[in-house]
Amino acid sequence: MTEQLSNEPQSENVLITGISRQQPDFDYTMTELGELAKADNYTVVGEVRQSLDRAAAATYFGSGKVDEIRELADVKNATTIIINDELSPSQLHNLEKQTKLHVIDRTQLILDIFADRARSKAAKTQVEIAQLQYALPRLHPSANRLDQQVGGGAGFATRGSGETQLELDRRVLNKRISHLRRELKDASVGDQVRRARREGNDIPVVALVGYTNAGKSTTMNGLLNLFADRPEDKQVFEKDMLFATLDTSVRQLTLPDNRKFLLSDTVGFVSKLPHNLIDSFKATLAEAANADLLIQVVDYSDENYPEMMAITEKTLKEVGIENIPMIEAYNKADLREGTRYPEVTGQRIVYSARDKNSLEALTRLIKADIFGQDxxxxxxxxFDQGQLVSYLNQETVVKATDYREDGTLITAVVNPVQKGKLARFAVKEEV
Incomplete structure (x- = not known):
């Protein structure tokens, strides 16, 4: 029999490890670390925890725990350990030296996942910037060129005119980072122009935000199925895994009464999201920063959802997204036993993104927010302003139309911006 070879990448056995630091959400972050490892195609075969108030300066763990990790990895055939924090360069080096294992910290793991998921040029650029910023302080001289100087020449060996290979490597990385930032800035100008055009059309913007895998994309696709023209062409990627998508998708929805709004699906958050990545993704989150309404999608079936909400709100604040009205949308109610849905209380909805009644209830809540001032x-x-008649019919809710000798009389529901544009044509008294 001929043996069949699989093209699937082989999953690597790993141990997930961490110290408590008296964190109240430590158990949750360790569980999440395991999910992150699975998202990057690792097989978690064991877990090691240590109760410490602070990490050991040299090896993160105490010396006895380092020995325990090495022994458990041998028993479980693990080749890698994943740490639940970001390590210093020296901690990373010392741990690898003492355990003889490959060591990955939480930051590198998240960066690897983001690099694998990035699809658009902007997302790839943002991830590469964050990766290079992470790598910069972790550069070390190669074994065969430890302290060699470059560029000085033999006659200048004692003049200090050259630079070490390490300095050269750092300079190359800094140059690459600067180049990528310029590329990202140029791309963001194009995004700003497109955003300005949308804003010029007086269409409100609603942004879905929240924890990764809370159901933002599923919610968006559900609303597209109800209200988009040819929704099958506009569906966004969704999958039950962390960071299924990193790119912001924007779609226009037209409601049965002809009211329109733009809906954007943004990158999800996670605890201990690397600061370099947060900085890089500010451009991606610009749609949320300029939104008229935020919908924080929450995985209501996960018992840790309060921590997820706190992390989402903290991250939004870190990227400068504040003081925007928000609906709290508690999704996956169908997976939470005994939960009635849809249930709406003020700016809060308990729903299922796969339930039509839930999506219609969410839509009513959105309408009340973004069209409340209409x-x-x-x-x-x-008659010589025919383009305004077309504008009213396409962009507003027209209640009545009457053709008169001196023009077209139209009664319509308008938002404050549209009201200002049309003010000089307003009929003050009923005609």
Missing amino acids: EEHTYLIP
Whole structure:
């Protein structure tokens, strides 16, 4: 029999490890670390924890725990250990030396996942910047060029005119980072132009935000199925895994009463998200920063959802997204036994993104928020301003139309921006 070879990448056995540091959410972050490892195609074969108030300066763990990790890895055939914190360069080096294992800290793991998931040029650029910033302080001289100087030449050996290989490597990385930042800035200009065009159309923007795998993309696809023209062409990628998508997707929805709004699906958050990555993804989150309404999608079936909400709100604040009205949308109610849904209380909804009644209830909540200032007015549009008649029919809710000798009389529901644009055509008294 011929043996079949698989093209699937072989999963590597790993141990997940961490110290408590008296963190109240330590158990949750360790569980999450295991999920992150699975998301990057690792097989978790064991777990090691240590109760310490602070990490050991040299090896993160105490010396006895380092021995325990090495022995457990041997028993479990693990080749890698994943740490639940970001390690210093010296801690990383010392741990690898003492355990004889490959060591990955939480930051590197998240960066690896992001690098694998990035699809658009902007997302790839953002991830590469964060990777290079992470790598910069962790550079070390190669074994065969430890302290060699470059560029000085034999006649200048004692003049200090050269630079070590390490200095050269750092300079190359810094140059690459600067180049990528310029590329990202140029790309963001194009995004700003497109965003300005959308804002010029007076269409409100609603942004889905929240923890990774809470159901943002599923919610977006559900709303697209209900209200988008040709929704099958506009579906966003969704999958039951952490960081299924990193790119912001924007879609226009048209409700049955002709009201329109833009809905954006943004990158998900996770605890201890690397600061370099947060900085890099500020451009991606610009859609949320300029939104008229945020919908924080929460995995209500996960008992740790309060911690997820706190992390989401902290991350939004870190990237400068504040003082925007928010709906708290508690998703996956169908997976939480005994939960009634949809249930709406104020700015809070318990729902399932796979349930039509839930999505319709969420839509009513969205409408109340973004169209709450709309007013009904009557306008007399002269015949030489026909483009305004088309504008009213396409962009507003038209209640009545009457063709008169001096123009077209239209009664429509308009938002404050549209009201200002059309003010000079308003009929003050009923005609």
